[in-house]
Amino acid sequence: MRRFATPVLLTLAVGMITICIALAAVSAALQHPHLGLRLAIPDAGPGLLIRQSDIPDAEIPAGSRLLAIGSARDPSVPVSGVTLIEEPDTLSDYETMQAFRADQHRLSQVLRDGKVTLHLLLPEGQIEQVSLQPAPRRSLSSLPPVFWVQILTGVFAVGFGGWVWALHPRRLPQLMLLTVGVGLQMAANAAAIYSTRELALPQNYLAWLGGTNQIGAQIFGAGILGLFLCYPRRIAPRWVVLGQLPLVVGWALVNQAGLIHSNAIGFQLPTILILLGAILCTFCQIRATRGDLPARAALWIIGICTGLGTGSFVLTRSLPALLGLPLAFPQGYAFALLGIVYLGFARAVLRHRLFDVERLALHTLFYFTGAALLLLIDAALVLLLSLDQVPALGISLFFVGIFYLPLRDATARALLKRRRKAQPISELVRAADEVAFARDDECRRKRYEKLLALEFGSLSIEPLPEGEAVTLPRITQEGIALLLPAVPPLPAYRLRWRDDGRRLFSPMDLSRAEVICTVLQQLLEGRRAYRTGANDERTRIARDVHDNIAVHLLGALHSPLSSRKDELIRETLADLRRIIEDGDRQPDAELSEILGELRHDLAELLAVTGIALDWPTTPDTGLRLPDPMAHALRSILREAVNNARRHSGCSRVTVRIEPRPEMIRVSIADDGRGIPAEVLRGFRAGVTSNDAPGHGLCNMRARVARLGGTLELSQAPGGGVLIEALLPRADTEVQQRAAE
Template sequence: MAYQSVFNGTRIAPLPLMGAGAALALLLILSALVFIERQPWLGLGVDYDNESGFPIVSVVYEPQHAAGSVRQDSRLTAIISDRGDRISLEGFDPTLEPSGFAHFDVQKHYFERSTEITEVLAEGASLEVDGEHRVPVSLAKGRGLDSLPADFWLLNLFGLLVWAIGLSVFAARPGERAARMLCLSSAGFYVSCLFNSIYVCRELAMSGETLASLSAGNRAALLVMLFAILALMARFPGCITRRPPELYLTVAFCLVLVNEWQQLVDLPVHSFFLPVYIMYAAGIAIAFVQWRKTRNYPVDRAALKWMLLAVFIIMGTGLVTYYIPITVRGSPLLPEWGLVAIASMLYVGFALGIIRYRLFQVDRWWLTIWIWFLGGLSIVLVDMALIAYLKVQPPVALMGAVIFVGWLYFPVRQWAWEGLTGGKGRRQHQLVRMVEEIAGAVPSGEVNDTWQSVLTRSFDPASIQPIENRVSEVRLGENGTRMDVPLLEHNGALRLFYAHGGKRLFSTDDREYAENLFQVSRRILRVHQAEMEAVQQERQRIVRDLHDDVGGQLLSLLRQAPDDYYGSLARNALQSLRESMKAIDNDAIQDASGCIDDWQAEAEERLFPLGVNLDWSKQLNTAPLQFSVRQAINLRRILFEAISNALQHASPRRISVYLKSDDNYLELTLVNDGVDQSTRHKGLLRGRGLNNMQTRASELGGMSEFSIDGEVANVRTVIPIIP
């Protein structure tokens, strides 16, 4: 596994670093449990009744400490000290979030009441229940884990999840400033959750000094989280300030923190929440600047878009469901653990961004490390839960945790991995079928087109384009945004952008798969090319034999012909032999101008003795025009078939031949006069000759048509030309 530099040249692998971070987090949670166990506890679970304005008993855990007279749903109206002093509990909510108070003096008064209640309970007191009778109570000596509210475990679970994500990104990229900011933010999130989980476990009251310290620690950690997120936004994908943005944000952080700790100035609207609103507005401004800076960088903008969606959607949801309702009406729409759950999704969004867009330059091996880490952590958590709640013996609990995680977590992990990374388990038979498809394209000369089709089906890129760069192997570019794959034939390559329709980047697994497919296809292609070369050599041998044997005999026959008739037959046979030999070489290319000049000379030689005038006109494209052997043969035979038909079925005085071409097509038109009335009615010109012309044109991918207008006949043939 690759090692990363962390501090002062010390090297540590990502997984051990994550393990050390998880161990530290679990140790802090254990310390929190010890701290909670030492807090005053009557054996009750206490909530607050908004209608009556008094605390109420939600659960009775240890009835002996309340003389068995405190029941569920009992209203706690006051505390009576042993000296007879009565402390009313009206309006005292033991479940309040200390930073939810809008002004410092209100918070200070709440801490003072909490201290007073705690001191009375420690000296010995009675509870006034339902405003009618008194119940002597005493503090319990210990507190079981089963008495801790679910909020404690949820807050620490979400905090641990976020801490693991931030630490894993730092472990992968310790030198990346944006990764450091994310790690710092996740650390602030975790510490905030830890402090929060402690004071949500308070029963009726907690020492005001202790509660104030926990609240101050929670606020400091929360501000670290938020300011680190702002620094991250100012750093990623590019820094928006000349000086480090952390410098400005650290000054602002210190000002806010000192004002809260020293309670210097009461801010308008809400002394604790107004900085959160201001930071959200600052985040919008930073996002606007980053958006403008990345307008010409599509890769950075795609990553920025993902990050901004995660930040503003999640943080906006937190504002709407928690902060704004407390500011307006004094109570949130969601409990505090719900806010923490929503906020943790911000970091999950960062994790998904790493998988899809490689945020912070983290490769997708990061996910593999993180999933294995989570697997080990799951065993520890399940083991602790079995011991704490089901009272299972430690050896049995460990075995049960291993079985549970092995049967449940690892299958879910595999399913999630395939879904997140886009891996669908390419099977061997798919590879074989693709290679066979490429091999089948060799005879038609469409190997590169088939290769592009295979790559498109394999990776479903958002776009694919040819490039002229010489590429010898498959390679990734721009952090997986694109993948260059060599062509199977000739130089050049295909550049694929964004796999799976733009849903993810290309990975090293994609590169390895494409490289294997390329190497196998190249080997198969070489085998087929060797076979084609052998076939071509055999064709050349046949051509030599025809030329030396049959051609020589026909040439002798032509020289010894007794008259012109037999000489013409021998000459035509020799011409047909030459065309057949050329046709054997399918790859031969001929200059079109030379062919056309030969056709003109041959037509003049044939028509001049018959007294028929020949008009020959050509308007060819300026680019050099070429014919394949098959095109040259078929066009010549179409031309002279049309001339033969004109001489046989009409009495032409003039035959006009027009040739013109553009970038895509060649048009050959023959026009003759001398068509009489009887010929038009009998339709003699629509016999076998015209069918042969249509067949030859079709073989070339074109068409041939015939028409008569008065005494003029017209044969028009159009074929595609060689690009």
């Protein structure tokens, strides 16, 4: 059996039971004769006030009064305000309650006799009798909204409590929470039936429903008391927590048996005593949870919801009944207040978002105080100054806006001034900038930890193990810890104990952590982009110096003419200026001019070492090349010819340039000893290190690749090396990217 008792099955079982109980309550409320009248207790005068009549066979004007009802067996049964009393438990003693039940039974018998006679007092003051046939049962549409509020409150309480209990069925807090829900449904369902009756119910119905309501209310209170005895810390033995349940239920049964002559003492007094016991347990829990922030947060949630819900219920229901004062509003809506208590208990037992308790407490305090102040001012203006309700409400809103809202803000600042003050965003960005641009990873890590310590004041800041992945900041351990994701090269961190252990981490801290991680990530990405750009620029300058400046300087070194040396040096300085200042941004140049200058420079360079240059003149096509392509063409030819001069031991270098519509084909060949195997392997492997053989060849390939072309290296047909490059002309987008 145990293996089938999963949380899902337990929750479904409890849910089905509570729904069946609710359906039974609805069915019981419909199993009574129905007149079709909407009655109310008048402020003064005899009988009951008829607000609306839905009787099809008789027109009864609104505002008439029902004085009595009769049948052939019982001609006249008088009715009064006591007939329609919503909560019989508010009657002063047991004898009065018995008399009330007897009158209800007599009226119920009249309704079940068939045809009845209504004794009416019309608004004009005339006495009139109306005969009609009551409907055998009520319709769903005749049930007022307050009925459904009570039914749904009970379903929610047991259903939600059953789910919480099913998660940990052996734990006392979960069991007490379910007990609270069971008591709430018992009391709410019974009250829903008798408090929304049209006129009367049979005596046995009232006795059964009243007893169920009182027993349910006592179970509800006993569950609350038991919950305070065992949660957040157990301050009483298990037998005390469970033993007070039968004690409270036994008291309710004794009261139902009529052994206690005062219903106020038999029912209302135990309710208040249970509340006082819960308050006493709260003080004990405050002492027991000292130093345990999550437990203290759970206690705060329970205390807030208990103060709002149970306190409001007692003030509006139990205390007026004990003092003989009129009730504030219908009982069904008071049950909705108890639903607030239950929701708070469930949240505390589930330990859901305990770190958010400060915001919950402040908002509850401010909104509840504002609402109470508004009602007090409005009531004072209406009762003391006899103002109409609409002007009184307007003046109340004015006073609340002028005086309460500024006072609320000042109170919030006073309550929050003990918090660690967050850094201004400018200071935060400056600190994150220091982290991002630290000289090394160790320095960066220390600065990051210093930033977190200054921002959150955590007692512990420790890197997470590598196996524990965190993608977004999140709060764990019920607010004790805050997890921060890794921001490479910085690791992920766990922060524990906010403000030196005085507070839990809150959603505000979570938002602040998200800001810190986002700012730091953007700064680190900017740093990486800066370093990548700087490295790319260094590579470009090194490539240009290697492929172009070196050739110019070698030409100047070996030139026998001083004028030629000066010219080559001036060209070298111009190239250096262009490389440093303008990069590749130069105007378009004609292909014939580029090739003519290169042929002259390279022939002079080769002639110094006795190497012949075979480079026929290319026909002038008027073709103009964009600067990226012209620069690549110059660099490839200079590097290839210089490599042949330095490494091949050749006697001839052959250069061919073939302009085509879609590309320019460039080939450079020599008749030397050929290319070493390690250089060819490095070229094919894409080695680009400055220390590796074939670095100039890799530079040439990189230049061609930037233009979207290809570069091939092979053995020449007659021996030596053959370099072939294809430079596309049509792909202007690639050339534009190369220029950038």
